[in-house]
Amino acid sequence: MGLVDRALAGDARALSRILTIVESRGEPGREVVDRLYPKTGSAQRLGITGPPGAGKSSLISRLIGSFRERGHRVAVIAVDPSSRFSGGATLGDRIRLLSHFDDPDVFVRSMASRGQRGGLSAATVEVAHVFDAADFDTILIETLGVGQDEIDVTRVVHTSIMIQVPGLGDAVQTLKAGFLEVGDLIAVNKSDLPGANILVRDLRAMLALNPMQIDVWHPEVVPVSAETGAGIPSLMDAIDKRTSYLEHGDRLSELRRNIARAEIELLVRAELERVLNTGDMARNAQLVDDVANRRISAGAAVAQILK
Amino acid sequence: MDVNAEPTSQPQSIPAQPIRMLIAKPGLDGHDRGARVLARAMRDAGFEVIYTGLFQTPEMIATAAQQEDVDVVGLSILSGAHMALFPQIMTELKSRGLDDVLVVAGGTIPDEDVEQIRALGISAVFGPGTSLRTISEFIRANAPVRRDDL
Numbered sequence: 001m002g003l004v005d006r007a008l009a010g011d012a013r014a015l016s017r018i019l020t021i022v023e024s025r026g027e028p029g030r031e032v033v034d035r036l037y038p039k040t041g042s043a044q045r046l047g048i049t050g051p052p053g054a055g056k057s058s059l060i061s062r063l064i065g066s067f068r069e070r071g072h073r074v075a076v077i078a079v080d081p082s083s084r085f086s087g088g089a090t091l092g093d094r095i096r097l098l099s100h101f102d103d104p105d106v107f108v109r110s111m112a113s114r115g116q117r118g119g120l121s122a123a124t125v126e127v128a129h130v131f132d133a134a135d136f137d138t139i140l141i142e143t144l145g146v147g148q149d150e151i152d153v154t155r156v157v158h159t160s161i162m163i164q165v166p167g168l169g170d171a172v173q174t175l176k177a178g179f180l181e182v183g184d185l186i187a188v189n190k191s192d193l194p195g196a197n198i199l200v201r202d203l204r205a206m207l208a209l210n211p212m213q214i215d216v217w218h219p220e221v222v223p224v225s226a227e228t229g230a231g232i233p234s235l236m237d238a239i240d241k242r243t244s245y246l247e248h249g250d251r252l253s254e255l256r257r258n259i260a261r262a263e264i265e266l267l268v269r270a271e272l273e274r275v276l277n278t279g280d281m282a283r284n285a286q287l288v289d290d291v292a293n294r295r296i297s298a299g300a301a302v303a304q305i306l307k
Numbered sequence: 308m309d310v311n312a313e314p315t316s317q318p319q320s321i322p323a324q325p326i327r328m329l330i331a332k333p334g335l336d337g338h339d340r341g342a343r344v345l346a347r348a349m350r351d352a353g354f355e356v357i358y359t360g361l362f363q364t365p366e367m368i369a370t371a372a373q374q375e376d377v378d379v380v381g382l383s384i385l386s387g388a389h390m391a392l393f394p395q396i397m398t399e400l401k402s403r404g405l406d407d408v409l410v411v412a413g414g415t416i417p418d419e420d421v422e423q424i425r426a427l428g429i430s431a432v433f434g435p436g437t438s439l440r441t442i443s444e445f446i447r448a449n450a451p452v453r454r455d456d457l
Contacts, residue, residue, distance in 0.1 A: 002457050013404040016376040017455055024324045028457060087325060088350035094371060095360040101367045107374055112325070112355045 004035055007134055012107070015134055019109055022126050025270070033126050036133035041256075043132040044243065045139045047154045050163030055189040056142050057096035058226035059163060063140060064100050066236050072138045073105040075131035077124055079143045079153075082112040089113070093142060107136065121152040122270040125263055128156075154182045155262035158255065159242045161185045161235075164203065166195035183219055185238050191223035191231060217245055276305065326354045326450050328379040331368045332361050333396060336386035341414065345381065345439070352443035354379075365392060369399035372408060378450040382429075384414040389424065397427050407451045413437070 003021075006014035022029040046063075048056050060076060067074050078093035089112035100106040109127065113120045120143075128139050143153050154160040162183030186207075188200050203221045210218070220238045224231030246252045276284070287301040330346050332339050339361055346358045357375050359367070372380050382389075382396065393412065400408060412424060413433040421432045430449060433442055 003455050004457055013373055016373055017453070020324070020327075020376045020453075021455065021457075028455075031457060082355075083350060086351045086353045088353045089325075089355045090346050090350045091355060091357045091375075094357060094375075098359065098367065101370050110355075110357050110375055114325075 004032060007130075008036075008039075010134075012104070015107070015130070016109075018130055019127055022130055023111060023123050025123055025126070025274075029126065033129055036129055040129045040132040043128075043136055043139050044159075045128055045132075045141060045157040046239070047157035047160040048140060048142045048163065049144065049151075049154065049160065049183075050189075051165070051168065052144060054163040054165045055226045056163055057093040059161075059187065059189060059224065060093075060140050060142055061097050061099055062224075062226050062229060062232045063235075064097070064106055066232060067138045068100070068103065068106065073136045074100075074107075075128075075134075075136040075139045076106070076108040077111060077127055077131075077139065077141045078108065079111045079113055079120065079124065079141070081144065082114050084115060087115070107131070121156065121266045124153055125156045125266065151182060152262070152266055156259050156266070158246060159184045159239060161187055161239075163187050163189050164199060165190045166193050166199045184217060184242055185235070186219055186221045187231075187235055188221060188223045189226055191225050192228065196223060217242065272306075279305065326379065326446065327357070327375060327377045328354045328381060328446065329357045329359070329368070329372050329375060329377040330381045330383065331359055331363050331371070332383050333363050333365065333368060333392045334384060334386050334388045335362060336384065336388075337361055338385055339383070341385070342381075342383040345383065345413070345442070348439040349381075349443060349446075352439075352447075354443070354446070365395040365399045368396055369403050369405065372400060372405055373403045377408065378453075379409045379411065379446050382410065382412045382414075384412065384416070387415070389414070389416055390420060393424055393427055393429060397429070407453070409446065409449050409451060411442070411446070413442075 001009070003014045003017055007018045018032055022032050048060055050056050057078065064074050064076065076097060078091070078097070080089055080091045080093060082089040091110035091112060094108055094110055097108050111124065111127065114123070124141060128141065131139050141153060141157060160183055162185070164186060165188070186203055188196055188203065190196065200221055200223050207219055207221065220241070222231060222235045222238050224235050246255060284305065287304060290296045291298050291301050328349055330342050330349070332342050342358065346356045349356045357371065357377065359371050368380065380400070382393065384392065389412065397410070400406070400410070410429045411431045411433065412429050416424065416432055416434060424432055431445055
């Protein structure tokens, strides 16, 4: 039996190898995803983003526990940044996820962002497909949520949870574009700390200014403490509410189309970046020279690169 | 901190598949300065380093190595319990099919134990004073090359 079949039959070692192959995004990775893709589509994908130290991994550890109580098989994809200088990375999210280490139905995989534009989201969504095909019911994707590439990850999940914590700024921060526009749920973690109630109030006040529309999802603000477990049942309720919202009418098929569109877009972007960085480098250097010396325009160079 | 020679100031292009390394602290010693320095140095050497913190059991280490599909497992131990823990770790790794992973060790390990440790399948023991560059170069030279039949 090849790796793919062994992975589908529940061999953790084979699954792990396949994740590496898919993550490196070459031809073999494509082949694996092509084979697995027809078997995907039943898992629920949750994105968890927030600033460093907000408690993403600790909250995920709590969510794993809650989903395990329901009998779900849970996969976690935890992304940390790669160094732009050495290409290396320190992946430290696993430290907070150790309480489930001996549970064969919990699989945690750390990923480095690896610096390719569009590449992180492309690799993340393809790794998620592998978990989906391998019969994981819930896939939790953790990213810092800073920068376009990481925000793009929120476009390929069913529900995105933004984590905020008190102490990072005043009410004006809640006015800014970004977080509040992409989170389906907002978890205010460390809710036992001073200022948490004010943050919850400010966030709710800001969300109340969203235009009143029927038939759209209204983000909820849920105070939680990953440390004590307070508020976790409410967060699970909010996730369920979002799930049943999606099950109504054709919302889910609409979301699936949006996810498919986003996924194609991300892969095109990653592919373009790859062509630029791995194609005919001598030719590319010549084109750079030509553009710098006004022989041809940048647009004409791009046309040649993509020909 | 001069953790590695030749710091680069230019962003580098990242290889499609960097070496992945688990740095683990087995057992009960509560001091991980060395492991953290190593995690930083191996990051600067271009590796993807998974650090799982203190007090790891052999099962935890082997599960992490399996799920993260690491090429290398680095064991840091200062408690003196290496002769008890290392054989268990190697057994757990093998039982999960991880026979091809490069395993190296470091910490306070007496010279007279080194031969027995190597006989377990641990490829190198890096004692106090080993340069970080020696470690990264050893790993780069000895990390397994994987070929898979899809």
